Amino acid sequence: MPEIFVVRHGQASFGSDNYDQLSELGWQQARWLGEHWAEDGLQFDHIVSGDLQRHRETAQGICEGLGLASHSVEELPQLNEFDFKQVMSAYREKNPQAAPSANAERADYYRFLKKAMHAWSAGEISAAESWQQFEQRIEEIVGVLAAGARGGKTLVVSSGGAIAMMVRQVLGAPSSSVTQLNMQIKNTAVSHFFAGRSGVSLHSFNHLPHLDNRERRQFITYS
Template sequence: MCILYLVRHGQASFGADDYDNLSVKGQQQATLVGEYLAQKQLIPDVVITGTMQRHNQTAELSLASLNNTSAVINDARLNEYDHEHILAASNPELTTPSQVHAVLSKQVDPMEYFKTVFINAIEQWMLNPDSTLYKECFNAFCARVLGALEKIAKEHDGKKVIIYTSGGPISIITSHLMGLKLERFIDINWGLVNAGVTKVVARGRGSSRKLGISSLNEHHFLEQYPQQKLITYT
């Protein structure tokens, strides 16, 4: 039986020029998820990350807490969709982080405004799933993520695998395994906590092998520190 632990990266640097970098809080979350996995006495056979900086930073801090020195395999198929490009394609005034920051600074409720324009941008992306307007269309994104999932489960049959990735890939995988329309992934995405853990179990072998969600978005280890407000979503 193959077991995959999908770990969302710690909080990224929303609003900064370099989003793809863990915040101080994100570093703490990454350390705590490692401690949580250590408490589970999880000894992974394989560790895989996307190639984004926030994935690898989360893996490094988490594995240090887990006291694990396994070699890390980088797999770009586990990378997040390019949210900045998708947002810019929808609204040219939101092309750069500095432009986004300038627009948000004028809003009464910046996060609610951002959520609205972001959802609109994602909906346009999904409604035109094969559009060449995007660097990576929605169908291509889904295909690479699900292709990675199937290949990892097949190649590491019978092993325990920790995968450090982003909310988008985890949401697509969850939607697929739960039989939901892939366009529903964004509903799941909004609720995924930074450093949360989703467990996927593969039962059976060969053509009878079937993947299923065992647990989703585990993050109680962050709730133990309410005063530090470690429940974040960026």
């Protein structure tokens, strides 16, 4: 049966001028995942990613860990994250009193993002990409991935919001679950899907086989 392994990108550069690039730890997380799969003898028939820098770099790091530094990675922009900065900006304009200060804790930032996502999904604020358009492109790319798997194993690198939407759609969960799932997905966590004749099913979610141990648990991150 075709299998799809969807990985959230490694730790990005939160708080820097360019969030989109991986941190040093983000690179290491990606390599560790590739090394873990190499040790298990797991091989992929297709490797695809979004076209954001953090997606490209995560795919590169995984390939290095797998010993596939020169492997071709197909870039599909449909796998990109929604524009969370734009969503937050729209929510800030409508609710300036709720915006975190410049020196706020990271937790305050994520609480604000959670509120902004709920408002976006409810149609209370608008962005260049509507919630409905976001839903549609993720539904379409899941169909493309399932059709293209052709009995093999496909590795996908994407972002937390896009992965959360995939899970919601596969499970038939309410729209509100996307925000909750998004906040849980860890960097380089793996969500494993099967694609059969009856559709796509979820086998496991947010799994960290390369980090969830005593030696590496300290390197688990969420941003």
